[in-house]
Amino acid sequence: MALVAVTAAASLASGGLVAAPATAAADLITNGGFEDGLTGWFANNGNAADRAQLTITDDAYSGEAAVRVSQRGSTGSGPMQDLSGDLVAGETYDLSARIKYDDPASPATKQFFMTIHYGGGSYTNMGSVTVPRGQWGLIDSTFTIPAGQRVSTARVFLETPWVADPTTDPATHLMDFTVDDVTLEGVEPPPPAPPAWRTIEVVGKEPGDSNPLISHKFGADGFGLVEDDRVYMYMTNDTQGYEPDPETGVSPQINYGDINQLTLISSEDLVNWTDHGEIQVAGPNGVAPYTNNSWAPGAVQKVVDGQTKTFLYYANGGGSSNVIVGDSPLGPWSNERDSTLIDGRTPGAEAVAWKFDPAPFVDPADGQPYLYFGGGPASTAFPAAERYNNPKNMRGIELTDDMVNTQGTAFVLDTPVSFEAPHVFEREGLYYMTYSSHFGGPDFGGNQTPLPGYPGGGQIPYMISDDPASWPKETYEGVLFPNQSQFFGAGTGGNNHQSVFELGGAYYFTHHAPTLNKRINGDQTQGYRSPHIEKLEFDADGTIQQVVGTYRGVDQVKDLDPYRVMEAETIAWRQGLTTVDVDRPSAEFGEDAPNLALTDIQDGDWTSLSSVDFGDAGAASVGATVRPLTEGAAVEVRLGDREADVVATVPVTGAAGEWTDVSADLSGVTGVHDVYFTFTGAADTDLVEVDTWSFVEAEDDAPATDVSLADVLGADTSGPESPRAANGDDFDLLAVAVARVLAARPDSPVGILADPTQALTAFLPDDDAFVASLDAATGRVTNEKVAAGRLRTAFTAAELEQVLLDHVVLGATLTSTEVLAADGAELTTAGGSTLTVEVDGGQVSLLDADGEVAATVTAVDVNLGQAQVGHVIDRVLLLG
Numbered sequence: 001m002a003l004v005a006v007t008a009a010a011s012l013a014s015g016g017l018v019a020a021p022a023t024a025a026a027d028l029i030t031n032g033g034f035e036d037g038l039t040g041w042f043a044n045n046g047n048a049a050d051r052a053q054l055t056i057t058d059d060a061y062s063g064e065a066a067v068r069v070s071q072r073g074s075t076g077s078g079p080m081q082d083l084s085g086d087l088v089a090g091e092t093y094d095l096s097a098r099i100k101y102d103d104p105a106s107p108a109t110k111q112f113f114m115t116i117h118y119g120g121g122s123y124t125n126m127g128s129v130t131v132p133r134g135q136w137g138l139i140d141s142t143f144t145i146p147a148g149q150r151v152s153t154a155r156v157f158l159e160t161p162w163v164a165d166p167t168t169d170p171a172t173h174l175m176d177f178t179v180d181d182v183t184l185e186g187v188e189p190p191p192p193a194p195p196a197w198r199t200i201e202v203v204g205k206e207p208g209d210s211n212p213l214i215s216h217k218f219g220a221d222g223f224g225l226v227e228d229d230r231v232y233m234y235m236t237n238d239t240q241g242y243e244p245d246p247e248t249g250v251s252p253q254i255n256y257g258d259i260n261q262l263t264l265i266s267s268e269d270l271v272n273w274t275d276h277g278e279i280q281v282a283g284p285n286g287v288a289p290y291t292n293n294s295w296a297p298g299a300v301q302k303v304v305d306g307q308t309k310t311f312l313y314y315a316n317g318g319g320s321s322n323v324i325v326g327d328s329p330l331g332p333w334s335n336e337r338d339s340t341l342i343d344g345r346t347p348g349a350e351a352v353a354w355k356f357d358p359a360p361f362v363d364p365a366d367g368q369p370y371l372y373f374g375g376g377p378a379s380t381a382f383p384a385a386e387r388y389n390n391p392k393n394m395r396g397i398e399l400t401d402d403m404v405n406t407q408g409t410a411f412v413l414d415t416p417v418s419f420e421a422p423h424v425f426e427r428e429g430l431y432y433m434t435y436s437s438h439f440g441g442p443d444f445g446g447n448q449t450p451l452p453g454y455p456g457g458g459q460i461p462y463m464i465s466d467d468p469a470s471w472p473k474e475t476y477e478g479v480l481f482p483n484q485s486q487f488f489g490a491g492t493g494g495n496n497h498q499s500v501f502e503l504g505g506a507y508y509f510t511h512h513a514p515t516l517n518k519r520i521n522g523d524q525t526q527g528y529r530s531p532h533i534e535k536l537e538f539d540a541d542g543t544i545q546q547v548v549g550t551y552r553g554v555d556q557v558k559d560l561d562p563y564r565v566m567e568a569e570t571i572a573w574r575q576g577l578t579t580v581d582v583d584r585p586s587a588e589f590g591e592d593a594p595n596l597a598l599t600d601i602q603d604g605d606w607t608s609l610s611s612v613d614f615g616d617a618g619a620a621s622v623g624a625t626v627r628p629l630t631e632g633a634a635v636e637v638r639l640g641d642r643e644a645d646v647v648a649t650v651p652v653t654g655a656a657g658e659w660t661d662v663s664a665d666l667s668g669v670t671g672v673h674d675v676y677f678t679f680t681g682a683a684d685t686d687l688v689e690v691d692t693w694s695f696v697e698a699e700d701d702a703p704a705t706d707v708s709l710a711d712v713l714g715a716d717t718s719g720p721e722s723p724r725a726a727n728g729d730d731f732d733l734l735a736v737a738v739a740r741v742l743a744a745r746p747d748s749p750v751g752i753l754a755d756p757t758q759a760l761t762a763f764l765p766d767d768d769a770f771v772a773s774l775d776a777a778t779g780r781v782t783n784e785k786v787a788a789g790r791l792r793t794a795f796t797a798a799e800l801e802q803v804l805l806d807h808v809v810l811g812a813t814l815t816s817t818e819v820l821a822a823d824g825a826e827l828t829t830a831g832g833s834t835l836t837v838e839v840d841g842g843q844v845s846l847l848d849a850d851g852e853v854a855a856t857v858t859a860v861d862v863n864l865g866q867a868q869v870g871h872v873i874d875r876v877l878l879l880g
Helices: 008-013 384-389 515-521 709-715 732-744 749-754 767-778 784-793 797-805 816-820
Strands: 025-027 053-057 066-070 079-082 092-100 109-119 122-132 137-144 155-159 177-187 220-227 230-236 261-267 273-280 295-304 307-316 320-326 359-362 369-374 394-399 406-413 418-427 430-437 460-465 476-481 499-503 506-513 530-536 565-567 578-581 596-599 606-613 619-628 634-639 646-651 660-669 672-680 688-697 760-765 808-810 826-828 834-840 843-847 853-862 868-873
Touching: 079 177, 092 109, 092 122, 109 137, 155 177, 220 506, 220 530, 230 295, 230 506, 273 578, 273 596, 295 359, 307 359, 359 418, 369 406, 369 418, 394 418, 418 499, 430 499, 476 506, 515 530, 619 646, 619 816, 634 660, 646 660, 688 816, 709 732, 709 749, 709 760, 709 868, 732 749, 732 760, 732 767, 732 784, 732 797, 749 760, 749 797, 749 808, 760 767, 760 853, 767 784, 816 834, 816 853
Parallel strands: 220 295, 220 499, 760 868
Antiparallel strands: 025 177, 053 066, 066 177, 079 155, 092 137, 092 177, 109 122, 109 155, 122 137, 220 230, 230 261, 261 273, 295 307, 307 320, 359 369, 369 394, 394 406, 418 430, 430 460, 460 476, 499 506, 506 530, 565 688, 578 596, 596 688, 606 672, 619 660, 619 688, 634 646, 634 672, 760 808, 826 834, 834 843, 843 853, 853 868
């Protein structure tokens, strides 16, 4: 918000945020009499053993309905309601509930509790009653929530008293019971304060540095997944609990029990990172609502039933782990289970204290998938020295081919001095296990000196094996990464969590450290962690050179291509602004992907892109899709430094609150530069939100005419293969279609694509477009191989010729500059059809004769600078 770096306390105090008074008493329970069925209610699922069947019954205390609780798995198994965000610390509440049980095998009387769960292992009984069998009892109590209690998670339920193993006497501890007339009356919370004060004001990530990866939010336990040369980083959403005090700028200590979202970012170059927002994994509104938390994610891709899916594993607190499934690394996400994947029922994992930190691995040698998990205190059955040095507290287990079930019995990971976070990767036929080491203490046999060569506390050791299912202690190699506080100083200690991914033939190590937290609050950090990456270097024998943690981080692996529509939430470095979800399709990643925009932008705030390659021709203009919030705002564009001369000023015009496209001309902007966007306008007010950036390349004075689009299509010789995401240069199936036409009709006008002197514009369906369109037209086309066969059998050469010609506009080389400026223009194709160009917020679509969207442009300017230019589309036009 402010250009000059100030302390969080000063910037927050200037916001003038004052807590609103609490409102009058109200009943906070929804449908407490169960007259609306189970609306608002579900069975407690706080632990792996918690499960119950809730059934509406007419055996009610009052009214027509009550709820019957049966098939209980634990003493805590009972009806629950989520009041997260509805309660106020320090306030007193009146509560009541009617309860009855009638099993003749049960005791003559039984105690029942109304209990509140604050997340994690924090439970408190709010009220109780001892009920005679067969009679209605009444819980009637008052309860005051402690003033310092965090209530962002608050779930209220009915239960019987806890015992360690209720299954030994289910008639006493797990009897069925009936509940009616539940109330919880008290003050409601004040309206939420405006969220702007949560914006992180400090620079956080210095220009020129690569660590931490992002500075507008936190993220921990990063796990890297690579698809099509883009790294997707899944993280625990530490920002979810970040609530800095408006006066001091200091947030309470992080509360992991509040976290039920995962954060996702991605990058093609390891410096410019796109924010894809949060995945609501757990909680009542989560993808898997039977889980409460989502920590320490791990992700992998695998082809299942002919489709490439992304499998995202996560820890449901310390007691279990689970998985959700995505159609791509960005989702959309679905749940294919009705209970957790790893829990107390998992064979071989019974002795594992913490069944969390799941890390998937698919063996490239045979395709067998595994899941590694676990951690926590060692078994007390071991001698003290073994508990410390070889706690055997982690496991691995085979996954079934569907990736959402396990098979067989979990095997032991004999990882020296292990605490948590097992992770496996493969390189040149060797398997590497990395993990986090413990700090000693009573959970590990007391404070001892580790065996020679074994790791100290809070380090990342590693092992090397020739079998991903065999990890004896003899495979231990040494310490890969010392504790991060050795590199980043006071306030950055604690345990760590790591992963390794391969990109472009190099291997990279991820870890976290509270470095952004430290830059906000100094050495007194509150546990909010940030993602870091360092490059791994290997010796000739396969051992790994010890990693040094730095702010400098890794080098940018490729320059950024500016000649496309880019999400504005792609950030190298920034100050003052943050991101927000917007209800608009992503111009860069498609309509099924989450989309964010830059927000909370005030005068002097800035963002940037690193190493942008404008080429020899240079950029002719810069554009943005914006939502103006006040008059007179503008975006200043600078190169190389945020204090450099302004090369363009983009005026923020258009109707307030409406998305619009704005642009400004550029001149002389060539070569590779860091690009800074600085916002100017009225002081102390939000100026604008920004969805996308784009640059248009200047025309070459002497364009070459010696490369045809046929040359481009023929350059991809990988052949039809299993599905993969469109990457803008994969046209095997288009080449198959052209070849089939020319083989049958050598004089077909389709051959013009091979004449580099003939000016034309072609709309090029990539392989994914052919697969999708052929499936829609003929059915059961699941991959490129099937699509190639269907092109040869389902259509005649004449039919294919007509389809192909409907993708070509003769006589004009329409680059993206012309197309983006051609909203409403009608194009007549070589096949005689008419296409209408529609431009909306930087997204270009082609409309058919009925005005329906026939295809959307996903990449532009293939073969730029030649007489023939192409634009990639996501559907085959007029097929069938």
